[in-house]
Amino acid sequence: MSKQWADSKDGAFKRQVSSFREVISKTHPIYKPAANRYWLYVSLACPWAHRTLLTRSLKHLNTVIGVVVVHWHLDSKGWRFLRYPTDKSSIDENIYHTVSGGIDNTQSITMKPFASIPNDSDRLWIDGTPDPLNQFQRLSDLYLKSNPNYSDRFTVPVLWDSETNTIVNNESSEIIRILNSGVFDEFIKDSTTSSTEIINLVPKELESQIDEFNSWVYDNINNGVYKAGFAESAIAYEKEVKNVFQHLDRVEQLLKSKHQALEKKFGPDSKEILKHYFVLNNQLTEADVRLYTTIVRFDPVYVQHFKCNLTTIRDGYPYIHLWLRNLYWNNDSFRLTTNFNHIKLHYTRSHTRINPLGLTPLGPNPHILPL
Ligand SMILES: N[C@@H](CCC(=O)N[C@@H](CS)C(=O)NCC(=O)O)C(=O)O
Known part of the structure; x- marks a missing residue:
């Protein structure tokens, strides 16, 4: 079985490719849509x-x-x-x-x-x-x-x-x-x-933009934190951690210009701003979903456990931080599917190579700040 840890000679972490790749559709010979199946x-x-x-x-x-x-x-x-x-x-x-x-x-x-x-x-x-x-x-x-x-x-x-x-x-x-x-x-x-x-998270007209965004976010942020955290040489770690923050900077710039445009449109204190404050096209898409699951783990786990600690989201990225809290506090689906106890306990107790004593840090307190 392949290892979870860095396999290659340069100490870099490589994620395995998934094996089961079927779909569910009315025309599929086996996997037809149904409830409770x-x-x-x-x-x-x-x-x-x-x-x-x-x-x-x-x-x-x-x-x-x-x-x-x-x-x-x-x-x-x-x-x-x-x-x-x-x-x-x-x-x-x-x-x-x-x-x-x-x-x-x-x-x-x-x-x-x-x-x-x-x-x-x-x-x-x-x-x-x-x-x-x-x-x-x-x-x-x-x-x-x-x-x-x-x-x-x-x-x-x-x-x-x-x-x-x-x-x-x-x-x-x-x-x-x-x-x-x-x-x-x-x-x-x-x-x-x-x-x-019922929301369509990948509207046809945005599909290529979503795919393009997902592709660099996956490689440099979603998987980037793992490449930093699982690196087994200082050279690999330092390269990856810098790369993660360069790409967070890119997301921050994108959200900053988004926020400024929304302020111009609705007025600086308008409640409308947060209703449209998403990474692409002023609407909630799959791009937000895929970025969120990494950003919400960043301060509680990736900062200390994966050593992605050049800064935190809450201290270093005001626009990403606002976007994160808007999703978490204003949308039940984001809040109720986020379980900080599972998140913190899993990483700190399961990766014994990174954290041999399995002590779980208490902070940050709170795991996510109010809006
Ligand atoms: N390509 C997979 C990756 C999933 C993945 O790596 N899951 C990890 C947990 S974060 C896992 O189950 N690891 C178990 C193991 O490596 O034994 C996907 O995105 O669905």
């Missing part, structure tokens, strides 16, 4: 899985696509689920359809100090969920059920078909396009939502 297996810590959970929520698919949440601790055998309760009545099916993915997000507020949480903690709906479909113990069971010869890493997210018991797709960028494609719109039960109100 497809499930997302996610980690609330993982920025790639977070994209899919966020898209599911923004598209009102919480009652159409189920969610299983792995325990935040990634051990030597990979991701695991919580033990399936012996008392089955304690499994409330509805819990799989909540916006935060089956985890009560208010736990973030009432959670114990990090020091008292062991890595094998087993708090149902807090540390993760069981797998209600097959009662599997490990994410690897899904991969091996789909392909007994699978020999790569067992990564989240996974889009799973409960009818054929196979993985449809394990590449987050493709899963979010499937969820956005509209194939599930007819199954949305949310009576307050008409199909015209």
Whole structure:
């Protein structure tokens, strides 16, 4: 199996290519659109899985696509689920359809100090969920059920078909396009939502702009922080960390000119500004979704854990910081799918090569500032 760590001679980190790449569509011979047939297996810590959970929520698919949440601790055998309760009545099916993915997000507020949480903690709906479909113990069971010869890493997210018991797709960028494609719109039960109100995160006329933005953001920011954090030589680390900040500067400039244009249009103190304050075309798109899952982790984790500490978002990037807080505080989907406890515990306890003692830093306090 390939390693999570830097493999190459120059100490640079290379991410593995995903293996399951099917789509769901009316014309697909196997994977037809349906309600309650497809499930997302996610980690609330993982920025790639977070994209899919966020898209599911923004598209009102919480009652159409189920969610299983792995325990935040990634051990030597990979991701695991919580033990399936012996008392089955304690499994409330509805819990799989909540916006935060089956985890009560208010736990973030009432959670114990990090020091008292062991890595094998087993708090149902807090540390993760069981797998209600097959009662599997490990994410690897899904991969091996789909392909007994699978020999790569067992990564989240996974889009799973409960009818054929196979993985449809394990590449987050493709899963979010499937969820956005509209194939599930007819199954949305949310009576307050008409199909015209369902957001299209990749409108045709913006597709090439979104792809172009995603491509440099992925390489230099989303994956850039991993390349800095997993680097195994000072030369590789220094090159990558500078590169991350050069590209954050680029996003900052873009958002600054956006904000200035909106101020001109609506007046400097207008409430309208934040309603249009997104990275592309004054509307919420997939570009915001994909950038958000990295930026929201930046100050709490990437600054210290991945040593991306030339500055913080809150201190060094006022326009990105405003954009981040606007998404988090003004949009339920962003806030409720963000779980700082899973995020902090996962990175600091699972990457023992970076943080051998597994101590979880308490700060920053708060994890995200008010708007
Ligand atoms: N290309 C994948 C990458 C997913 C990925 O790297 N997930 C990480 C968590 S952040 C994972 O599951 N790692 C488990 C492992 O390496 O054992 C995607 O975007 O879907």
